[in-house]
Amino acid sequence: MATSDQQSSAWLKWGALGAAAAGAGSLAVVTATAGLAAYFARRVVTPEKQRVDDLAILAVIADGPKLQVVLEATADTVIEGTYGLYFNGSRAHAIIGPILSYVPREGSVTREVLAVHGGDLRTATSGSWSGNLHANPDEAGLPYEDVTLELPVGRAPAWLLPAPNPGPTWAIMVHGRGATRNEGLRAVPTAHRLGMNALLMSYRNDGDAPAAPDGRYGLGVTEWADVEAAIDFALSRGAKDVVLFGNSMGGAISLQTADLARNRKHVLAMVLDAPVINWVNVLAHQAKLNKLPDYIGRYGQLMLTHPLGQRITGLAAPVNFKSMDWVSRAVELRTPSLILHSIDDDFVPYEPTAELAKRNPEMVTFEPFSKARHTKEWNVDPVRWENVVEAWLRPRLGRRGLPRE
Numbered sequence: 001m002a003t004s005d006q007q008s009s010a011w012l013k014w015g016a017l018g019a020a021a022a023g024a025g026s027l028a029v030v031t032a033t034a035g036l037a038a039y040f041a042r043r044v045v046t047p048e049k050q051r052v053d054d055l056a057i058l059a060v061i062a063d064g065p066k067l068q069v070v071l072e073a074t075a076d077t078v079i080e081g082t083y084g085l086y087f088n089g090s091r092a093h094a095i096i097g098p099i100l101s102y103v104p105r106e107g108s109v110t111r112e113v114l115a116v117h118g119g120d121l122r123t124a125t126s127g128s129w130s131g132n133l134h135a136n137p138d139e140a141g142l143p144y145e146d147v148t149l150e151l152p153v154g155r156a157p158a159w160l161l162p163a164p165n166p167g168p169t170w171a172i173m174v175h176g177r178g179a180t181r182n183e184g185l186r187a188v189p190t191a192h193r194l195g196m197n198a199l200l201m202s203y204r205n206d207g208d209a210p211a212a213p214d215g216r217y218g219l220g221v222t223e224w225a226d227v228e229a230a231i232d233f234a235l236s237r238g239a240k241d242v243v244l245f246g247n248s249m250g251g252a253i254s255l256q257t258a259d260l261a262r263n264r265k266h267v268l269a270m271v272l273d274a275p276v277i278n279w280v281n282v283l284a285h286q287a288k289l290n291k292l293p294d295y296i297g298r299y300g301q302l303m304l305t306h307p308l309g310q311r312i313t314g315l316a317a318p319v320n321f322k323s324m325d326w327v328s329r330a331v332e333l334r335t336p337s338l339i340l341h342s343i344d345d346d347f348v349p350y351e352p353t354a355e356l357a358k359r360n361p362e363m364v365t366f367e368p369f370s371k372a373r374h375t376k377e378w379n380v381d382p383v384r385w386e387n388v389v390e391a392w393l394r395p396r397l398g399r400r401g402l403p404r405e
Helices: 004-022 027-045 181-193 224-236 249-260 279-289 294-305 307-313 351-359 382-398
Strands: 055-063 066-072 083-087 092-103 108-117 126-130 145-151 154-161 169-174 197-201 241-247 267-273 337-342 364-369
Touching: 027 279, 027 294, 027 307, 055 083, 055 108, 066 092, 145 224, 154 181, 154 224, 169 181, 169 224, 169 249, 181 197, 181 241, 181 382, 197 224, 224 241, 224 249, 241 249, 249 267, 267 382, 279 294, 294 307, 337 351, 337 382, 351 364, 364 382
Parallel strands: 169 197, 169 241, 241 267, 267 337, 337 364
Antiparallel strands: 055 066, 055 126, 066 108, 083 092, 083 126, 092 108, 145 154, 154 197
16 A cells, blocks of 8 residues: 555646646645546546436326326436336336426426336335336346356356347447446347347446456456457357447447457457547546536546556556547458447537548448437437348348348
């Protein structure tokens, strides 16, 4: 463990850098700059312990045998589509359907409740909004097998959902930051129609798999090795190749896997929802959303990438953002990739996706959505999402022996 003198020395070095970044000379400004930047940097790489119930449930109304829920109107809850509403500390959830009424002046929206699992929604006063409709394959009515992956950090659980008429290609679902493997359940029916067994994996620090030694996200720099282990598992069970389905940070992880994994030749294609194409762009956007001065965001990025920042961020090694800048590395991407990304994504801006597709049209197909915000393209328009994915993947799988319809 570092001594207080060592910690003070590190903070003084970062304070000097902070003064340069802020263009300020006073120690008070330097200290405040360093503190804000450190907080921002740590938040980026620190896994969240549990979902926060931050959405007010204003009322639950019985409509015969059915229920309606009155929710606080937010940017998410006023968008049409089908979603999950988790409550009781995520121990229970409801599947929420169409909007029945929206009263902007009251700040409320009433929506249909399609199903409730694990608790009594009528007693809940707050919850959290999610694109995940089901907590597990049982709820989705999908047969599955519990399997174990041998990750570099230890043994990790996964779900294997066999296709009715499996071909030689498997789908591996790589969830996003702060999510878990159930995020991949939305894509399983599509994978099955294409003859792909689906492997919904967990990876380091996600709450299901073991934590990494530093307990921090690598933002893709470390997690790709866990996907490599998942590919090994699929190959050991008879797969010839795989398609990686990645959401958000799972997209960044998938891109690193296709670039670095020893078994990357088995990655036939990637289907990515709202992927992080350029972390610098995402972090700058997040700093702006949180009303942090631009230099604070840049200073936080410096802490994540510089060896001196490890003591502050808790990372075992600095993050190499250049290796994950796929706009700059566009011509190096040689795996066919379909990217579905909403143009109003408020968490991961879509512009780097569009630029990547422009720079490498041979390998990258960009399918823009709207009104889906972050990783909810399927929720807003599942028919379109599934049709696009099937139409793009089917000819690629057909070359590898996809069962005929």
